[in-house]
């Protein structure tokens with residue numbers, strides 16, 4: 001489970017709220033995957049919600065970066081695209097194979113590690129730049 005108090009806080013408040021929501025969805029997925037009898041419908045629904053939320057999360061950051069002409073936009077967007085692609089690929093594999101280990105390894109392992117690192121680096125720099133150019137929200 002992600003302890004939300006350990007999520008790095010960035011300077012732009014709205015981004016922190018979105019990161020908390022993402023953690024809530026990942027924690028919901030973890031609870032579902034811990035159950036003895038996996039509710040595949042609930043897992044599917046949560047994965048779809050997670051994909052939809054991540055798309056909006058990334059698109060909003062990209063819009064904010066463009067508003068302030070953030071110099072590392074392409075690099076940050078590239079990371080978003082790469083991870084969204086991985087997420088979609090993993091969900092497709094899950095739908096074909098129904099392998100919960102795959103979901104555990106990716107969504108509760110590598111994706112969570114990436115998310116924390118991404119927030120503490122690219123999102124942190126981006127938020128500072130947004131605050132300097134349009135003020136903090």
Ligand SMILES: [Fe+2]
Pocket residue numbers: 015019057061119123
């Ligand atoms: Fe973010």
Ligand SMILES: [Fe+2]
Pocket residue numbers: 058061076080118122123
């Ligand atoms: Fe980001």
